[in-house]
Amino acid sequence: MQCNKCPMKLKCSDSPRQKKRGLLGFFRKKKETTTAESVKMTQIALVGMPNVGKSVLFNGLTGTYVTVSNYPGTTVEVSRGQTSIGELPVAVVDTPGMYSLLPITEEEKVARDLLLFQSFDVVIHVVDAKNLGRMLPLTFQLIEAGLPSILAINMMDEAQQLGIEINPEYLERELGIPVVTMAAAANFGVNELKARVAEYVSSNCLSRSY
Amino acid sequence: MLAQIAYPEAIEKALAEIESLLSRENKLSLDNIYPISRRSLALLVLQKDPTLWERLEQNDKLLAEIEAAILIASEQLGEPVTAAIASSRQQLAWQMEQQVLREPSEAKTPLSETIHKLTVNPITGFPILVFILYFGVYKFVGEFGAGTLVDTIETFFEENINPVVNQIVATIIPWQPLQDLIANDYGIITLGIRYATAIVLPVVATYFLMFSFLEDSGYLPRLSLMLDRLFKSIGLSGRAVIPMVLGLGCDTMATLVTRTLETKRERLISTFLLALAVPCAAQWGVIVGLLAQKPAALLFWAGFITVVFIVVGYLTAQLLPGKKAGFYMEIPPLRLPKFKNILIKTYVRMKWYFFEIIPLFIWASVLIWFGRLTGLFEQIIGLLEPITLALGLPEQVAPIFLYGFFRRDYGAAGLFDLQQQLALSGNQLVVAAIVLTLFLPCIAQVQIMIKEQGLKTTLAMIAFIIPFAFFMGYLVNFSLTILGVSF
Numbered sequence: 001m002q003c004n005k006c007p008m009k010l011k012c013s014d015s016p017r018q019k020k021r022g023l024l025g026f027f028r029k030k031k032e033t034t035t036a037e038s039v040k041m042t043q044i045a046l047v048g049m050p051n052v053g054k055s056v057l058f059n060g061l062t063g064t065y066v067t068v069s070n071y072p073g074t075t076v077e078v079s080r081g082q083t084s085i086g087e088l089p090v091a092v093v094d095t096p097g098m099y100s101l102l103p104i105t106e107e108e109k110v111a112r113d114l115l116l117f118q119s120f121d122v123v124i125h126v127v128d129a130k131n132l133g134r135m136l137p138l139t140f141q142l143i144e145a146g147l148p149s150i151l152a153i154n155m156m157d158e159a160q161q162l163g164i165e166i167n168p169e170y171l172e173r174e175l176g177i178p179v180v181t182m183a184a185a186a187n188f189g190v191n192e193l194k195a196r197v198a199e200y201v202s203s204n205c206l207s208r209s210y
Numbered sequence: 211m212l213a214q215i216a217y218p219e220a221i222e223k224a225l226a227e228i229e230s231l232l233s234r235e236n237k238l239s240l241d242n243i244y245p246i247s248r249r250s251l252a253l254l255v256l257q258k259d260p261t262l263w264e265r266l267e268q269n270d271k272l273l274a275e276i277e278a279a280i281l282i283a284s285e286q287l288g289e290p291v292t293a294a295i296a297s298s299r300q301q302l303a304w305q306m307e308q309q310v311l312r313e314p315s316e317a318k319t320p321l322s323e324t325i326h327k328l329t330v331n332p333i334t335g336f337p338i339l340v341f342i343l344y345f346g347v348y349k350f351v352g353e354f355g356a357g358t359l360v361d362t363i364e365t366f367f368e369e370n371i372n373p374v375v376n377q378i379v380a381t382i383i384p385w386q387p388l389q390d391l392i393a394n395d396y397g398i399i400t401l402g403i404r405y406a407t408a409i410v411l412p413v414v415a416t417y418f419l420m421f422s423f424l425e426d427s428g429y430l431p432r433l434s435l436m437l438d439r440l441f442k443s444i445g446l447s448g449r450a451v452i453p454m455v456l457g458l459g460c461d462t463m464a465t466l467v468t469r470t471l472e473t474k475r476e477r478l479i480s481t482f483l484l485a486l487a488v489p490c491a492a493q494w495g496v497i498v499g500l501l502a503q504k505p506a507a508l509l510f511w512a513g514f515i516t517v518v519f520i521v522v523g524y525l526t527a528q529l530l531p532g533k534k535a536g537f538y539m540e541i542p543p544l545r546l547p548k549f550k551n552i553l554i555k556t557y558v559r560m561k562w563y564f565f566e567i568i569p570l571f572i573w574a575s576v577l578i579w580f581g582r583l584t585g586l587f588e589q590i591i592g593l594l595e596p597i598t599l600a601l602g603l604p605e606q607v608a609p610i611f612l613y614g615f616f617r618r619d620y621g622a623a624g625l626f627d628l629q630q631q632l633a634l635s636g637n638q639l640v641v642a643a644i645v646l647t648l649f650l651p652c653i654a655q656v657q658i659m660i661k662e663q664g665l666k667t668t669l670a671m672i673a674f675i676i677p678f679a680f681f682m683g684y685l686v687n688f689s690l691t692i693l694g695v696s697f
Contacts, residue, residue: 133307
């Protein structure tokens with residue numbers, strides 16, 4: 001991912017062909033490996049604003065542990081784990097929080113660049129039910145980018161305590177992508193999310209097939 | 211169904227223009243490289259995304275045309291394109307939220323709201339901070355962790371493990387130097403493993419336990435909010451509080467977390483301050499444990515390090531050009547942490563820390579052994595001795611600074627060990643503690659610093675830190691002597 005930071009590489013004239021392959025081939029190779037991998041393994045990314053519970057969900061999905069805490073910015077690097085949904089082996093990627101596809105800080109750039117340089121079968125946008133309105137702009141951007149997205153409305157338990165009610169069916173119709181409500185910390189809704197991912201992957205494969 | 215967001219006409223026009231410009235340039239056809247839609251790419255280019263712009267920079271003509279399109283759009287809009295794009299998205303989001311979300315009309319102020327106000331208001335916030343520092347840090351980590359626990363495990367080591375190891379090694383290995391590698395005064399087991407498990411581990415464990423609790427409660431962002439003004443004066447935003455507090459656990463971890471800061475300048479300042487004036491848990495835990503008997507000395511040490519932190523931070527901020535950082539941070543809800551989560555988190559951190567330090571402690575033991583065997587160790591200590599004496603410290607402290615080169619906590623543990631044998635005076639302890647605190651960051655931290663800031667910057671920082679640490683120690687010793695203060 002550092003390759004693109006170095007514009008010199010294209011200018012190097014001693015072995016231009018090789019260098020060029022080094023730069024462009026980098027991405028191509030990345031794409032190839034991911035498509036090659038995705039034959040056996042579905043790729044899922046967890047994205048969203050800081051402190052919405054991506055890492056909690058990651059832990060819940062993969063059974064591994066990455067540090068979670070109650071402040072934004074705990075995750076500064078990408079973590080990778082694996083799980084299976086039914087028969088389907090799935091690779092899950094946890095990302096640092098980001099506010100929009102246009103990054104401001106380094107950690108946001110880490111998350112955004114992941115979406116730019118790797119293709120995913122499903123991108124799960126995790127949002128905080130208590131701040132839905134503030135988080136939807138990123139959902140729009142994911143849809144706009146043509147990424148296969150699912151909206152996971154997390155922290156429903158806390159929202160309910162505040163008396164907030166959300167109608168996910170309506171939102172699903174409005175957005176045109178699957179919407180799941182959950183409380184990952186209480187392990188509520190994680191199974192439904194898995195089911196929706198499986199559904200989404202199989203329907204996407206059908207529509208993508210030749 | 212949301213096909214796509216409709217942006218203001220001026221933006222749509224610019225987007226269409228950029229999309230056609232981009233597709234005209236086959237060599238640069240970004241949509242072959244990136245797995246996101248053409249419209250999305252055009253939006254990023256329109257907002258001058260640095261990653262994409264770097265790719266376009268090879269083509270001046272294209273860039274000029276795009277610049278022109280952006281200029282026209284922002285003139286028609288009367289505001290920057292980024293702002294217009296963000297606001298049309300946000301508008302749609304609020305609209306949609308209204309349709310799908312029902313909120314209770316009268317919001318009651320829950321207890322957490324009251325606590326929130328208490329923690330962010332400086333008048334009540336500072337007493338709360340002092341309360342947490344006193345009970346969480348001084349009582350729990352300092353007295354319980356670095357006092358009771360360390361004493362218990364140390365005694366156990368010295369009475370049950372070291373003699374046995376020494377004896378076994380003496381019977382099975384006939385060669386004295388090899389015996390020293392594993393056992394006796396500087397052996398891998400009798401020194402390296404003992405420092406790691408008996409001195410460092412209890413301190414780090416109690417700190418991580420307390421820190422995990424604070425983390426999950428949501429207190430730290432509120433502390434950031436309260437300290438924002440103080441931090442602004444040293445060129446940092448309140449956001450930097452978290453890496454700094456994290457640095458009190460492990461500076462290596464914290465240096466990595468400086469990534470959450472917005473500007474390069476802010477990252478540089480906080481990385482530097484972490485390396486200089488933020489002691490890690492093992493270090494300050496041991497120091498608090500050492501000075502706990504002399505509260506005045508402890509307060510002096512803490513006050514001195516705080517002043518160094520603020521003054522050096524302020525001066526660095528003045529010297530480094532650049533935009534001052536703004537403060538923007540999510541304030542998460544206050545929550546009562548779940549006990550199980552805290553335990554898991556502490557356990558994971560401990561495991562990470564332990565596996566990281568054990569090899570280093572062993573390496574340090576091997577190096578010291580090698581150094582002693584070849585006489586190199588004595589030579590370096592010989593060089594350090596005059597400095598040590600100038601600081602008013604006994605010559606036996608010189609090796610401690612050498613340990614500090616390997617790891618801060620190793621040095622601190624050495625000091626702790628020495629104190630038990632030598633009974634240093636209050637002043638000597640304070641001077642040694644100050645020098646060790648300011649002294650070189652550990653090897654792991656230096657590695658991360660090089661990774662995040664580059665070799666040149668890191669070397670420059672180290673070149674400042676080492677003489678500075680000794681000079682401050684000298685200054686403190688000198689002033690205390692002149693003023694006739696003794697702790």
